[in-house]
Amino acid sequence: MRFDQHTVVLLARPSHPPELPQDAIDRLQDAHLAHQAGLVEQGLVLATGPFLDTDDDQLRGFVVLSIAPEEARDLYANDPAVRAGRLDVRVMSWMVPEGNVRFEGVPIPRSMLEAAAGD
Template sequence: MRFDQHTVVLLVRPSDAPELPLDAADRLQDAHLAHQAGLVEQGLVLAAGPFVDADDERVRGLVVLSVSPQEARELYRNDPAVRAGRLGVRVMSWMVPEGNVRFEDVPMPRSMLEAAAGD
């Protein structure tokens, strides 16, 4: 059997994440979303999104990428929320039977306002 290999990034909230005023946290979240959307536009991110109702609220989101784990680590070192210490990354390879998972090109919100517009 043949397998497809994808790189998965879990975005996690570190236990020592700095507390920020709400307006600063909102600006940082918008910068994180813009960074993520830029990676999508470059064809590097295949799928991404936050978790809701997770048993562990430190686990914030999941990203599936078309790059190596090493490249993913480098890309997320430049994420504003990672640089600020509000998010950490756990990078791993994910193997699925060839053709088992398909990804569609869809727009990614660049801000919380844009994300909320879909509600």
């Protein structure tokens, strides 16, 4: 059997994130979303989104990329929320039977305001 290999990034809240005022957290979230959208526009991200209703309140989001794990680590080291210590990055390879998972190119929000516009 053949397999497709993807790189997966789990975004997690650190045990002790820095305390910031809400407006700074909002700006960091917008910068994080813009960073994600830029990676999508470059064709590097195949799928991404936040987790909801999880038993692990540290897990925040999931990203599937078309690049090697080392490259993903480098890209996410530059994510503004990671640099600010508000998110940690866990990178791994994910293998699925060839053709088992397909991804469609869809735009993602570049800010919280844009994300809310879809409600």
